[in-house]
Amino acid sequence: MDEKRTDLLRGTLDLLVLKAISLEPLHGVAISRRIAQMTKGAFQVSFGSLFPSLHRMEEKGWVEAEWRPSENNRRAKYYRLTSAGRAQLKTEERQWSEVVRIMSVVVQAT
């Protein structure tokens, strides 16, 4: 993603991430793949945007970390949606639908 569209899309990124982990907890790379899958390849989230976003949401309390053991004796950080996060997701979905509705009217008017 281009840097100059970061501001506009940070909110949408949060929405995408929350949606991506709404079914099950995922780790960072998996989240990126899931988003690409959900948008049918339209959005390829850069890791330089994804990881800061994940940590930010972790601080806000919308996601929480779950460490699972991986192969090679490493541990992997999985992100799980919290109840606050779930509420946030609903809010953002609602707001997004509002925006789309209003903007469609504007764009379609002559």
Place this chain on the structure above:
Amino acid sequence: MPRRILSLVRNLLRKQAVEKELDDEISFSVEVLTREKTKHGLSQAEARREALIELGGVEQVKEKVRVARTGRIVEDLARDFRFGFRTLMKSPGMLALTVLTLALGLAAVNTIFALVNTVILRPLDFPHSERIFTVSLRLPALGSGPVVANLGEFEAWKNSGLFEQVAAIGTNDLTLLGQGRAERLSGVSVTPDFFGVFGARTFLGRGFVAGDGTPGRDHVIVLSYALWKGSFGGDPQIVGRTIQVSGGTMTVIGVMPPRFDFPRLADVRSIMVWAPEEPEFWTPMAITEKGIEEGNFNYLVVGRLKDGISAELAAARFRASAVQLFRDEETQNPQYRNTIEQAIESLAVYVVPLNDMMSWGIRGALWILLGAVALLLLLVLFNLGNLLVTRNAGRVHEFVLRQALGATRWQLFRQSLVEQLLPVVGAALVSVVLAEWGISVIRTIAAARLPRLYDLSLDPHVASLLVALTLFIAVLFGSIGLFVLPKSASSSELQSEGRSATADRRTNKLKSGLMVLEIAGSTILLVGAGLLIRSFADVMRVDPGFDPTNVLTINVSLSGEAHESQAQRIERVRGLLDAFSSIPGVESAAVVNHVPLTGDTDIHNAYAVGAPTPPAAASRGAEYRIVNSNYFATMRSPIIAGRGFLAGEPKGFGIVNRTMASLLWPGENAVGKKFSDGDNPPVTVIGVVGDIHNGSLELEPMMQFYLPLSANPWAADHFMIRTQIEPGAILPLLQKTVWRIDPEATVGHPQSMEQLLDATTLDRRFQTGLVTGFAAMALLLAMLGLFSVTSLSVSHRTREFGVRLALGAKGKDLVNLEFSRAMKVACIGLCGGIISSLLLGRTVAAFLYGVTPWNAAVYASAVAALMLPAFLAVWLPARRAAKVDPMAALRYE
């Protein structure tokens, strides 16, 4: 909230662990990416390279995460600050008042504590200063306070072996001559061990050694730094030079460093009121037989006790030596046996650390001052707390709303924290400025009267402690409103009234409790102020015994005093008096040996001659005065019996004061009686005059007797000039007149009697003004508190009032309801304050004059002073309860 705090704590403190986690996470991600790419057919090394590229670089990604984390914290803080600031600015008046009163309270406590610290608590600037003690006596004949010793006692104590070094200090005046000037210097003469007692080193040259002061080695002098700089231009070759003084030459052997100035009057005033204001020189003194014989109680004894010797042990031993000396005198003069035995019985010897002696008279006053100021700060803090609790209680609705919009309790807490801290920080800064100003004020006005003030400075520990305390209170009270909030919003909360009943009850109790304490504190201060004001008024009503308006006094030392005969001396004194009287603007001139109200005095024994058995009071000392014939006329002290002196009154006749007449000859006419001072022929009383106060107006005047010039004309060197115009204007004329008659005379110590009178009441005026100021501030704070609490309470209960009004209640009833609620709190506070004042009565009694601590009129005035403004403070906002529009109130949510 716990999760938030946990993450914050993790960020700040466990940075290493956090870094490790980030590292693990990124490494794992690289691995996953690498595995993906190998599945697409790349080799391990190529896959890894591609993975790193897709990641965007390990360090770069980590850095972006780190920036995002800190960036958020700063962003949050900035937002909190802006929001908090905006909220505060909504009520700028309240904010300004809070900050100002807080700053004043903090500054006051800091300043007064600095004073207490410097004067009482801090050790002196000398090595091992806790081993330096002063030794003083209490003798009934010389009044009830501790006094200095005579040389006989000093010798005995020196020989006791309990001291490492000990010195006797007496005053000494010199006139510096040469280079066409005559400069009057005041200093002290000391025994050679003096500088050793303090461990003081000279700045130039040397101090005294054993043997200095004996004949042949007594014309040496050590200068003070100020004198050396001022009168000798800081001459670096001063050591060894001879200087011209009245009575010969002296060799300068040393100069002391700038900070050494013992004994300063302000430091030793409690036992040596004739000490120089700032000693300008030290001369050596040797103990001679003659000196011991004279037995004058003129010498301050300061010494360094040996390690292991306690003050009590020393005091007991020294008392025994003093008693022994008395007994020796008894053997020599058996006729005074009774008197001496009485003296021995009431003899007490005090061995007091030098530090304590310096603060003797004022320690109590200072502690009380500190107590008053601390009480005031407490009130300010209560007000602050009250304000915060009430304000936040009214904002619960706002908080609940914000929670519904997504704010967590932690965020609300953090933001309101800023709101509480900002005013405190502002107040702390302002208070530092105020405190520094306060300290410079104290230093200017009180440096001459309070000891050790050149050291005065703020104590940073105490200042920080106070600020921390204030912060704690602010946070505590500000957060109380938040603790009742639920963890997260729910719509039912929003639709309700927005206030839970429990929160209401709790905050109300707290508010009332704080208010009661505030009012009680104000009452105590008001009663204290009232008592002090009464005392002050009573002191001002005391008749000093003479009329001080337009009276000037100067001291004149004529040249060649040692060589003139008595007749010559009387002639010269009369000449001066005539010359003064003929100056235009001068009403009359007189002369005396000690000026009233200065505390200068000479005390002799006085016994009634021919009394059947000497009454117990016969051994009391009497103040000894030499005056010329129109002294009493000049001073406007009426003669109440007999007559005054005539010009040329011969020896053998004297005038006594009322106290002496009633003590020595109770119930009889003193005129015609005879008294004796033990050594001289008896004196016949020719007149009785009123009591002229020698020192403070608050002390009972002692016995005083006046002898004519012929008794001792050299002693009379203080001239009292009553002028018809402002006395200051006459001074240059007086000086010229003196120098016309005797060009080598010195004219010194010009003082206006009115100023002297003011000076004696300075302490009391300072005290009274201060406590009254505190009381006023406390009252203001209490009233502000009452006002704000009542008005806030009214505005919170508008809905309730609306309901009541709609149900038919009268506006007046609502007002009465609010009013009586608030007044009940005030009355409880008042009663508490009165009871505490009654209990504290005994502590305060020492500071009062002419009034008991339980004076009913004072208490009544204090109650009125509190209740009248309280009525207003409660009634004004309560009135608004009646003005509520029921419809609007019911709709308000």
